[in-house]
Every structure is written in C-alpha cells, then in structure tokens.
Amino acid sequence: MLQEPFAVGNSFIHRIDPRFRLISALLYSIVVAILYGFYPLIASVVISGLLIRTAGLNGKAVLKRLALVNGFVLIFWLILPFTAKGNILYTIGFLNIYEPGVVLALQVTLKSNAIVMAFIAMVSTMSFSTLGHTLNSLGLPQKFVFLFVLTYRYIFVIEQEYKKIWRSIKIRGFSPKTTIHCYKTYAYMIGMIFVRASARADRVYRAMLCRGFDGCFYTLSEFPSSSRNWLFLVMMIFLSAFILLMEFCFYG
Amino acid sequence: MDDSVSTDPIIQLSGISYSYPGESPVLKDLSFALHKGERIGLLAPNGSGKTTLFHVIMGLLAVSEGNIQIFGRNIESEKDFVWVRRKIGLLFQDADDQLFSPTVLDDVAFGPLNMGKSKKEALFISRKVLSFLGLSSFEERITFKLSGGEKKLVSLATILSMEPEVLLLDEPLNGLDNKTRIKLIGVLNSIDVSCVVISHDIDFLLDCTDTIYTLRDGGIEKDTTVYVHSHDHAHMLGHVPHQHE
C-alpha cells in the first residue's frame, strides 16, 4: 500500500544528505505558502519543476501524484469563480464569473503544485528508514521518532489483518449497502482491527523488553559530510530568498 | 533430571502458578528445571500454557505464587528480569511481533545496542550473526517485505545477536516451508546453547531435543515412554519403491 517510487535513484538530489534536503524542503515550502503574487508563484512552479528534473524522476509517476492534489484544487475552481464576488469577468446565462474568484483559484493551483512538487523532489526521494534516521539526527524527540517509525512498520501488518477480515466477510456474502446491518458490519470489522492491534502491541512491547529495551533508542545511522550538502542548502536558501524578494518588490 | 547432568540448573522454577485475570489458572504449582547443555522439547495441546510458561520465565507475566531461579539467582523484581533477558533469548511465535525496525540491520543491532554495546561493536556482532545465518545480503532489506521464512530467520538473528546462553523457541517451525525448516533445524543443531522448544512437530522435537515434556493440568511432565509403532500412510506414487526422510 505504501510505495516509495521515488526513493531509489542516484541523482544530484538523491545524493544530498537527507537532513539538508528535509530542511531545504521545509524552508522552501513555507516561503511558497506565503506567496500571493503571480510572478513569484510562477517562478516557484518553475523552480519546483527544475527540482523534479534534477531528481531525475519519472514524469508520469509525478503527474499521478499531482493529479490527486489537483482533484482538490478542482473543487476550488468549481466554486470560487462563482462565489468570490468582485469585478465580473464573464457572464454565462445567469452565472457570473468573478475576477477575485478566478485569481484565488489560480493562486491556489500554482501554490499547491509548487509545494507538492518540491516535496516530492526533496523528501519523497528518501526511503522511509532514511527519513526516520534523519528525524532522529535532527534532534526530534526520540519518543516521536519511535512512534513514527513503529506506526509505519505496523501499517503493513494491520493492512494484512484488515484484508483477512474483509475476505472472511466477503466470502459470507456481504455486499456494501446503505443499511444498518452494513454499518454494523463495518463497525465490528473496525473494532476487530483495534482489538487485534492492541493485542499485537502487547506482544511487540514484550518482544522489545526481551531484547533489553529500556526506553532509550539508539541508532546506527551516520551521514557522511560533503560540501555538496552545503552547496544545495545555500542554493535553496538563495532561491527561497529570490522568490520572497520578488513578492515584496512586485506586490509590497 | 538426567543423572548425567551434574551442574546446577540454569533455570529452576518451583511451585509456579499463573492465571490470566478472571480465568482459572493456566500454570498450577509447576516445577521445572533446565540444566546446562540440555535441550528440552515441549509438546502439548493448544491453550495448555506453553507460551505462558515462556513469558513467565522472561518476566513478561508476573506469577502469583512460586519461585524462579536463573543461574542460581533468585529472580523477583523487574530489575532481576532485565538481567535474565540478557541471558535468555525468546523467539516469539509471530516474527512480526519481533521485527519492528525498518531495516534488518537496525533490528538485529537493537538488542546489542540496548545492552550498552557501542555502535561499532553492535554492527560487528550483527553482521557476524547475519553471516552465520547466511543472511549477509539482507542487511538493508526492509523487514516487513521479507517472506515468512526470511522473517523467522531474521528474528532468530535478533536473538542470537544478544549472545544468549539459553534459547526459548516458541513454535519456530510455524508456517515455514521445507527448505527454511531444514535450514533452521541445521542452525539449531549447530549452535551450542541450552534450549527449550515448543512445537507440535514430533519429528522436529526428536531431531533437535533430548527430552520431551508435556503440560497437563497446569503442571509439567516428562514423557519418556518409548512406544514401538508403525505407520500406514498413503500418497500419490506410493506404489513406487521409495524412502522417506
């Protein structure tokens, strides 16, 4: 269920220390989230696109991820132009299309695509276990990192258990309908998932105790240092500053 | 116990009782001893308390009555059990309970790191154990993407990396294919530790252990009677002269 289609690669971005990538992604996304102006927004879409290219990612796979995001954006296009009142751009029959609505929808589209592309280029290009080590070495609370890594790990086990229960429900002739019986079945299934999950949690904790777990987490990871990392970080800071400057120059 | 064993028992349980909340006791006034070098098989029906017995030895379940001695030490507090867990390795029935780290190497190194080993030492031991089990190429593999047999071998590695003196194996052959079975049996026969093995597989127990015990009415009994018996069995191509392993 959880796939990492972008994690494997040997591009310039893949070779940057994941810690530097994560920080750059965070900084850049926050800057883009602040933007309003069209020129800086277009610039950020271009920069994010270039990052995707630099990471050498499969265009089709990236577009598939973006399709989901743009599904949500579409809702804004369907509503905003008609509800965000202001100057009328066009009139179709009795419907008015307002300028502020179109402007807002366009802003949302550019912003969300720019941020998601940057995220894919810089963060989705590391494997999950790397990300876990990265969060740890960036000094996030150990409890949090452990919770994060463990949740990910057991999603796979619980998905298997869910599928087993679902199959056993289906072979007994269940078909989803809008009825109380149906909702009850779903509720029992979810209840069962929680019951099994908690029994599993007990056993996992016991197994950890058996291996000497005492509340501390140690990690093996070491990240080799390289001047490339700093180069990348400085570049991302520069680009973020550049679009921010554009925003202030053009739109105050 | 066997007369030839002269050393003091490494695990000694006397008069142990345990019951799950609100249920009748699973273990009742149970006494048991394991000596150095002994290999004991535990063959008993489901629900007779085999897993419970293991969890009691590891201090995962607290007994209501009785006394536990490990390597001659009285074990009472959680702190004592922390010490026990460094000496005794428990292999869980379900490998998914045991493997919780993202990668194989992380998981195998978890025990040694907890025991206070340095990163370098932990890596060294983990790699040694993995190569002993023929899993050297598995280091960076993602634990949940392993097959059932691979998971079982890796969880054995996570135990062996703590260099235990005793192994408690809870149905180690469960769900394994024949190839992994043979490999696991080979590994178990080649390591020099005392062990207690729970299994429903008589052939395996006869192969890997010296004595077979059973659990009955909350107590433990040695099953030493030897019965002469023969099998009739049927399978395809049975008319062709052949031999079974």
Added chain:
Amino acid sequence: MHISEGILTWPVLASGTAFALAGTAVGLKKLKTEDIPKTAILSAAFFVASLIHVPIGPSSAHLMLNGIVGILLGWAAFPAIFVALSLQALFFQYGGITTLGVNTLLMALPAFLCYLLFKPLIVKKNHSIALAAGFSGGAFSVFLSGIIMAALLVFAERHFFGVSMMVLAAHIPVMIIEGIITMFCIGFLKKVQPSLLGT
C-alpha cells in the same frame, strides 16, 4: 477530510501549527514509554481503517474515526494523528507539509474533546448510555472537524465562504455514519475487550 497544500494563508497556517505542536508536545510528554507501541499500532490501525470506504446511498465516503481514536488514546490522540497524517502526506500527498499542523489540529482537537466529554459516559455500566455516548462522540468529532475546517478557510480568505459551506454540508452525512459506526464499535469493544476502553 483535510486541507491541501497552498490554500490557507500564513497566519492561519502558523497559528494552526502552533496549536497542533503544543497538543502533540503535551501528548508526547504524557505518553509513557511502555505505551508507545500501543499508540503506534493503534495509529497504524487508524491509518488503515480511515482508508476504508463505506457506502452512502449511491456514493461512498471514507471514515475519519477521530472520535474513536480520541476515546481510545486520550491525549496521545495528538501525536498519533500527527504521525498518521505525516505518513499520509508522505505517501499519498494527502494534506501536505505546510498544512500538517492545521490538519492535525482539525482532527485531533475534536478527538481529544470527544475523549473529555464522552469517555466518562462510555465506561459506564449502563449499555444504552454507553452506546448513546458512542454515537454522540463519533458524530460530534466529525461535526467539530467540519466546523474547524470551515472556520480555518474563512479566516484565511473571506472569499472561501462558499467553499467552506460546501465543506460543512459534505460533513453532515459522514457525521451520521460515523456516529452509527462509532456506536457499534464501542458496543463491540465493550463486549470483546473492555480493557481497551480502560474499564
């Protein structure tokens, strides 16, 4: 139900993130080490269960389940939901990196309030009171999530009013179904494993 990347303005994002981080920090602080596996595995269960689609008439919706997560986890609902949403953002690009805080807030705050308001009733011996509390808890959490989401949208941009009303309307059928499912789920847990509910 979540807010995607690029929709909210920075003051809304910043304050949402601040609240969510505060909740998560308290949740982590109160989380005992021995409860981490339980929280993580329930959070994984929440992640999986929230991908289940249930039918509503001709259409279907996926469940939110924040009510039941709140009831099961209390304060730990904050870190659990934070983690589950990070994973959704990471693997499906649902939600996002800058909106992680607001999305956590709009799921976890109702979850936590559900714990405060309805948990005491759910642990009661009286079965009908417990079931009624289950229904109310499930429905309440979804409704409150909808309200928070609508409010965040309007705070960010007054022109989003139309969108936010749509969002709120879309929450109403889900709210009823979540109520029903939470109710049966509580009934199930009380029968099968009351210890999960702390009774």
